[in-house]
Amino acid sequence: MGYDSLHAQARSAPPYLVAFVVVLLTAYASDRARTRSPYLIAHALISSAAYLAIAITGHFQDHISPGLSIFIRYVCVFPATAGFFSAITLIITWSMDNRVEKEGKGASIAILNVIGQCGPLLGTRLYPESDGPWYVRGMATCSFFMIVVAILALVLRILLQRENRAVANDEDHGTVDPGEEREELMGGGRRDDFERSGDQRLVYII
Structure with a gap:
């Protein structure tokens, strides 16, 4: 954006500070609402729009004043960063x-980290000097x-909603003992008893 190294370093801090606050607020709100996908989809779309605005501004650089170009691109870094980390x-x-078993939680984190570490393989090639x-x-x-x-989150939300409806239908039709406790994930019941029982009638968090 044309700044010297000192000013560039100074201006790189605010977007990450804002992202830090947004991540905390998002985590708090999604916990209170007991849902993840709406927040995930919203943040992904906001981040996508911000990245796109930066790309479009760069593409039409010759038709925009330098001051306006820098302003648009710098302002868009905030939602792009906050949405990405959220x-x-x-x-x-x-x-x-949505994993009750401790082994499942551990495997989920391992898989996410493996996939996530593939990002730099692509990311380092996205911004060539040319x-x-x-x-x-x-x-x-x-x-x-x-x-x-955002699309994958929407697809997963739909699949989990179907699973939850199937459980509800089983209970309505008497195929599940209504007196039996149905386990809700995200802090909803006796996890240790649930893990020992092997009962997989989960109410998935969407």
Whole structure:
């Protein structure tokens, strides 16, 4: 954006500070609402829109004044960063929410980390020096993948809703003993008893 190294370092801090606060607020709100996917989808779409705005601004750089271009791109870094880190937090939490067994939680974290560490293999190639200083392709690619995150979250939400409806229908038709406790994930019942029983009639967090 044309800043010297000292000013560039100073301006890199505020987006991460805002992201830190947004992540905490999102975690608190999603816990209170006992749901993950709406927040995840919203943050992914917001981040995608911000990355896209940065890419479009860079693409039409010749038709925008330098001051306006810098302003748009810098302002968009805030929602792009906050949405990205909030999405990561929600993905990890959502994965653990819907696994009762300790082994399942551990496996979920391991798989997420393996997949997540593949990101730098692509990320380091998204911003070649030849694309500078606007890096339109890199920003557009980030925007696309945040859209993919939102789509996958929506698909998972639909699948989990179907599973929850199937459990509810079984209870309504008497195939499940209504006197039996049905386990809700995300802090809803006696997890130790549930794990020992092997009962898999879960109410998934969506």
